[in-house]
Amino acid sequence: MTNLQLLWFLLIGVLFSGFFFLEGFDFGIGMAIRFFGKDQAERDTIIQTIGPHWDGNEVWLITAGGAMFASFPMWYASLFSGYYIVLFLILVALIFRGVSFEFRANMETARWRHFWEWAATIGSFCAAFLFGMMFTSMIQGVPMDAEGNVIGTFTTYVNWLSLVGGVAVTLMCFIHGLNFLQLKTIGSLRDRAQAWNKILYPLLIVGEVLFVVLLFIFTDFFKLKAASTWGILIVLVVLTLLAWWGVAGQHNWVAFLSSGLSLISIVVLIFNGIFPRVMIGANNVHSILIKNASSSPYTLHLMTILAFTLLPIVLIYFIWSYWVFYKRLKSPNKDVKAA
Amino acid sequence: MLNVGLSMLSLSRFQFAMTTVFHFFFVPFSIGLAFIVAVMETIYVVKKDKTYQKMVQFWGKIFLYSFAVGVVTGIIQEFQFGMNWSEYSRFMGDIFGAPLAIEALAAFFLESTFIGLWMFTWDRFKPGIHALFIWLVAFGSSLSALWILAANSFMQNPVGYMINAKTGRVQMTSFSQVLTNPQLWNEFPHVIFGAGVTAAFVVAGCAAWRLLKKDHEDFYRKTLKVVLVIGLLASVGSIVSGDSSARYVVKDQPMKFAAMEGLYKNSTNKGEWAAIASFDTKNHKTNWSIDIPYVLNILSYHKLSGTVKGQNTVNKELKAKYAGQKGKELKSYYVPTKTLFWSFRVMSGAGALFALVAIIGLFFNRKKSQAIMKQRWFLYVLGLCLWLPFIVNSAGWFITEFGRYPWVVYGLLTIADAVSPTSTVASLLFTNIVYFCLFAGLGMVMIVLSHRVLKAGPDSVETNNYSSVKDAPEAKVEDPFGQEAFNHD
Numbered sequence: 001m002t003n004l005q006l007l008w009f010l011l012i013g014v015l016f017s018g019f020f021f022l023e024g025f026d027f028g029i030g031m032a033i034r035f036f037g038k039d040q041a042e043r044d045t046i047i048q049t050i051g052p053h054w055d056g057n058e059v060w061l062i063t064a065g066g067a068m069f070a071s072f073p074m075w076y077a078s079l080f081s082g083y084y085i086v087l088f089l090i091l092v093a094l095i096f097r098g099v100s101f102e103f104r105a106n107m108e109t110a111r112w113r114h115f116w117e118w119a120a121t122i123g124s125f126c127a128a129f130l131f132g133m134m135f136t137s138m139i140q141g142v143p144m145d146a147e148g149n150v151i152g153t154f155t156t157y158v159n160w161l162s163l164v165g166g167v168a169v170t171l172m173c174f175i176h177g178l179n180f181l182q183l184k185t186i187g188s189l190r191d192r193a194q195a196w197n198k199i200l201y202p203l204l205i206v207g208e209v210l211f212v213v214l215l216f217i218f219t220d221f222f223k224l225k226a227a228s229t230w231g232i233l234i235v236l237v238v239l240t241l242l243a244w245w246g247v248a249g250q251h252n253w254v255a256f257l258s259s260g261l262s263l264i265s266i267v268v269l270i271f272n273g274i275f276p277r278v279m280i281g282a283n284n285v286h287s288i289l290i291k292n293a294s295s296s297p298y299t300l301h302l303m304t305i306l307a308f309t310l311l312p313i314v315l316i317y318f319i320w321s322y323w324v325f326y327k328r329l330k331s332p333n334k335d336v337k338a339a
Numbered sequence: 340m341l342n343v344g345l346s347m348l349s350l351s352r353f354q355f356a357m358t359t360v361f362h363f364f365f366v367p368f369s370i371g372l373a374f375i376v377a378v379m380e381t382i383y384v385v386k387k388d389k390t391y392q393k394m395v396q397f398w399g400k401i402f403l404y405s406f407a408v409g410v411v412t413g414i415i416q417e418f419q420f421g422m423n424w425s426e427y428s429r430f431m432g433d434i435f436g437a438p439l440a441i442e443a444l445a446a447f448f449l450e451s452t453f454i455g456l457w458m459f460t461w462d463r464f465k466p467g468i469h470a471l472f473i474w475l476v477a478f479g480s481s482l483s484a485l486w487i488l489a490a491n492s493f494m495q496n497p498v499g500y501m502i503n504a505k506t507g508r509v510q511m512t513s514f515s516q517v518l519t520n521p522q523l524w525n526e527f528p529h530v531i532f533g534a535g536v537t538a539a540f541v542v543a544g545c546a547a548w549r550l551l552k553k554d555h556e557d558f559y560r561k562t563l564k565v566v567l568v569i570g571l572l573a574s575v576g577s578i579v580s581g582d583s584s585a586r587y588v589v590k591d592q593p594m595k596f597a598a599m600e601g602l603y604k605n606s607t608n609k610g611e612w613a614a615i616a617s618f619d620t621k622n623h624k625t626n627w628s629i630d631i632p633y634v635l636n637i638l639s640y641h642k643l644s645g646t647v648k649g650q651n652t653v654n655k656e657l658k659a660k661y662a663g664q665k666g667k668e669l670k671s672y673y674v675p676t677k678t679l680f681w682s683f684r685v686m687s688g689a690g691a692l693f694a695l696v697a698i699i700g701l702f703f704n705r706k707k708s709q710a711i712m713k714q715r716w717f718l719y720v721l722g723l724c725l726w727l728p729f730i731v732n733s734a735g736w737f738i739t740e741f742g743r744y745p746w747v748v749y750g751l752l753t754i755a756d757a758v759s760p761t762s763t764v765a766s767l768l769f770t771n772i773v774y775f776c777l778f779a780g781l782g783m784v785m786i787v788l789s790h791r792v793l794k795a796g797p798d799s800v801e802t803n804n805y806s807s808v809k810d811a812p813e814a815k816v817e818d819p820f821g822q823e824a825f826n827h828d
Contacts, residue, residue: 052455055410059447065417066440073432080421080428081759087422088770091415095777098411099784102403106788149425149761295433296503296510303437310444321452324460 001276001291004300008071009278009290011307013271015064020131020267021260022057026050028177030097030124031170033117036178036196040110041332042189043117047101049184052325054101056318058094070303074148074293075278082142082150082279083134086157090130097123128173129166133157135270136165140218141282148279148288161214168207169266175200176259179243183252187331194247197255201244208237220280221273228272236265350767351423351758354774356740358415360733361778365409367530367732370484371538372402373477375569380470382565390561396800398542398562399473401789406454408781415774423767427747427757434500434511435490442486450479484530485523492523494748495739496591502751509751525587526739529580533735535573536693537728539566543700544725545793547718550711558797560711563704571697578690582638588742589639592749594653594672595742598679600635601625602649610636610645615684618676623651650676666756674744682734682741689731696724 029050037043050057069076080087096119104116140161143151150156178193178200185193212233216222221229239262246255274280279288294300376399383391417439421428428435457472464472493500499516500509511517543566546559588596597603601616603623612635616628636645648656654672661667703710703717711717743749747757792800 052459055451055455056448058410058414059443059451062414062417062447063440063443065421066436066443068436069417069420069428069432070436070440073428073436076421076432076436077425077428080418081423081425081761084422084759084761084766087418088766088773091418092773092777094414095411095781098414099407099781102407103784103788106791108791147760148429149759151761295436299433299437299511302511302514303440306437306441307444310441314444314448318448318452321456324456324463 001289002297002300004297004304005290005294007304008067008294008300009271009275012064012068012071013267015060015067016271017264017267019057019060019064020263022053022060024128024173024176024260024263025180025256026054026057026177027124027128027170027173028175029180030120030177031128031174032121032177032181032193033124034121035174036181036193037117039332040113045185045189045329045332046181047104047120048329049181051101052321056321058098067303067307071295071300072278072290072293073295074288078144078148078150078279078288079138082144082152083138083157086130086134090127090134093123093126093130095123096120097127124173125170128170132169133162133166135169135266137162139221139270139273139280141220141280141284143282144279144286144288146286148286159218161211161218164207164211164214168204168211169263171200171204171207172259172263172266175204175243176256176263179247179252179256179259182247182250183256184329185331186328189332194250197247198244201240201247205237205240205244208240219273221269225272225275229269232265232269232272236262236269239265345764345768347762347764347767348755348758350764350771351762352754354423354767354771355419357771357778358412358419358774360736361782362409362412362416363732363736364729364782365405365412366480366484367534367537367728368541369402369405369409369538370477370480370531371534371536371569371573372398372405372542373473373480374535375538375542375566376402377470377473377477378569379565380466380473384466384470390558393558393797393800394562394565395473397792397797400792400800401545403454403458404785404788408785410451412778412781423759423762424747424757425759425761427752430508430752430757431494431748432508434493434509434517437511437514438486438490438517442483446479446483446486448479450476450483453479481531481534484534485527488526488530489518489520489523491739492520492526493517494746495526495743496520496522497748497751509748521587522591525580525584529577529584529735532573532576532580533728533732535569536577536690537732539570539573539697540693540721540724540728542566543570544722545789547721548725549793551715551718551722553712555797556712560704563700563711567697567700567704571694571701574690574693574697578694581687581690585638586640589647592742593648594650594657594674595679595738596639597648597650597653598674598676598742599683599738600638600647601628601676601680602647603651603676604649605652606635606647606649608644608646610634610639610643610647612638613680616680618680620673620676623654623673650674661750666753667750669745669753672745675741678741679738682737686731686734686738689727689734692727693724696721 029046032046033043037046065076068079100116100120100123104113104120107113107116134157137157137159140159142156143153145151175197178197181193182190182197215229239258243255243258243262246252246258276290277287278290278293281287295303376395379391379398380395382388383395420435453472453475457469457476460469460472497509498520499511499513501512502508503510543563546562546566549555549559550563585596585599588599600606601613601618603618603625610633611630612633613625613628613630617626618624619626633643635647636642639645639647650673657672661669699717700711700721703714745753745755747754
């Protein structure tokens with residue numbers, strides 16, 4: 001494995017981390033539209049919190065996918081063709097939620113407005129769940145042939161670990177979304193988001209414990225990398241507790257950053273666990289390794305130069321766009337009656 | 340399995356065609372409209388005429404719908420290379436992935452971030468700065484076209500690569516050659532001008548329908564003036580770049596060009612160009628055609644003399660060239676002649692029509708003249724032109740992509756060898772049906788919403804102005820994409 005290959009493995013991890021941190025609260029906000037928002041005005045405010053941001057957040061996914069294609073074509077080809085139906089369902093979910101915000105705002109009847117609200121909510125819910133399911137089933141060892149073609153059956157994708165993983169990621173996104181809501185709103189919306197998260201955090205901790213047990217049974221993470229795996233899991237739990245503390249004490253920033261970082265720690269856990277592979281084969285002989293999956297040194301070199309030139313510029317205006325909208329939103333309940 | 344002649348390959352190809360064509364309804368429209376809206380906002384900043392501000396917000400609303408659908412259908416494109424064409428992805432990843440990743444990093448971040456800023460900051464920035472945001476969106480979306488076309492151009496005309504002896508896969512040797520691919524610099528301007536034509540004539544068509552109803556005469560006539568000027572420049576640009584592309588294709592992909600012109604036999608020195616023709620594709624011959632002398636040579640070489648190779652000749656040459664080469668030796672190299680022949684006639688005919696309509700429109704729409712209101716036939720023509728760009732854009736891609744048959748990467752990899760071995764007919768059938776229904780639904784919502792915006796008229800979006808958020812009427816609080824969306828405490 002060359003340094004460039006290692007660097008790009010890490011960069012793919014960074015891009016997915018950015019995706020889960022940012023799209024994580026987008027998904028959470030999306031779910032909150034119908035599960036949490038009580039009336040028209042509240043739902044308006046909830047959607048407004050991510051209005052200027054969700055599109056840019058989704059670009060992290062597109063960049064991660066593109067970067068994976070560019071740097072590890074064998075990984076991209078095996079993963080994307082192997083997870084055909086899962087990714088297809090993710091696409092459908094992303095399509096529905098992607099158009100829902102713009103379409104909903106321009107519907108004339110309450111019924112159609114509700115339709116697009118549900119599209120956003122169910123779309124966000126499914127996307128989060130399916131991403132969780134995909135990444136937690138991938139780490140168990142996937143049946144593959146020598147060419148890297150996945151020969152999966154239903155249980156390759158749907159099994160105890162991937163179901164719990166899917167639910168855990170969904171819950172984490174929802175909680176993360178509510179933490180974002182507390183950061184961006186005032187009044188009853190913020191208070192209720194706090195109250196909900198106070199209840200959801202114990203639930204998440206139970207889920208995390210279950211996840212760790214299943215991780216122990218279904219993956220080789222503890223066998224191959226016991227120390228680092230435990231280390232990351234401890235960080236995950238500490239972050240969860242910290243976020244809980246932040247919620248309880250109304251330290252909105254602490255809660256939000258911790259819930260975001262705990263999503264990132266899941267990405268780190270997975271990338272740490274699969275290293276030095278990119279795809280774990282059910283038969284270990286067929287595992288795809290970093291050293292065999294990458295593009296040529298020329299392409300990796302080129303991509304490195306481009307990434308390190310472009311990414312800092314992107315980050316500057318990306319962060320600036322958040323700074324422009326950093327203030328809290330007006331309370332929806334002051335002047336608007338329930339719909 | 341299902342014995343209705345549906346193979347994995349044809350279903351994968353159908354899916355790619357369907358998703359790309361649908362995606363490409365919105366892409367050129369969004370790129371072009373971003374430029375048009377940017378021009379309108381610039382005129383507003385310079386002239387401080389409120390009509391232009393209204394124009395920006397009015398057409399900007401339709402732009403946002405199109406952008407949203409373009410984004411969500413774009414994700415399908417990126418995913419489907421891996422999902423349906425995994426062998427292609429393995430073979431081409433070294434070259435194809437890089438422009439795709441750069442597209443996301445350099446272009447998608449730019450457009451998505453600044454579109455968010457543009458939508459929500461009418462009252463927060465000076466008009467000049469706000470106009471800059473939409474210019475950045477327009478710039479970002481054109482930049483994305485450049486990168487994806489760089490990838491496509493490699494598939495049409497591979498340059499700057501070698502075949503890795505060990506893996507048998509393509510490997511990049513020169514990024515600058517990939518970027519200076521002559522194919523790219525024929526394709527990219529043509530696509531950008533085409534985008535300008537698309538948006539200009541859709542907007543002009545909408546305006547024409549409203550003018551027929553004598554609705555907001557001043558507003559729509561000013562709109563017409565802006566978009567017809569852009570439409571004229573863009574259609575002239577697309578004719579010039581199209582001409583250059585055609586002359587390039589004669590040399591680079593003779594099979595594609597021969598099919599575009601319906602030539603099976605080599606042309607004679609007289610350069611007879613078939614205006615219309617009937618083909619017997621099975622026996623590779625032309626049944627009958629109506630010919631105009633010299634046109635073919637003018638199109639191909641800008642000269643009166645010369646000959647163009649027919650498909651039969653090219654087929655023989657390619658057979659000799661690839662004989663004995665594994666994966667490249669095929670029974671025949673003919674491309675779908677009828678599709679290319681008619682697509683080319685639709686595209687080039689419409690290109691000329693657009694330029695003509697723009698000129699007449701600008702003439703009728705002179706400031707002091709009422710001609711445009713009296714010449715109702717012309718408004719009907721303009722109104723019908725609304726739908727034409729979508730057909731023309733698809734025709735253009737049909738020529739480009741069908742003309743590459745049977746290759747997915749010209750001369751290197753056939754379509755049949757590119758498909759995912761893991762796909763199944765059942766799953767492809769399922770996804771095709773779902774995509775089809777989704778697209779039909781999205782297309783319908785798009786049309787209904789745009790129609791609603793038009794019917795409501797330019798005054799209905801007046802709340803999106805530069806005034807303070809505090810003055811916003813309460814009713815608009817419902818709109819999370821209105822400027823009052825970020826009413827801060």
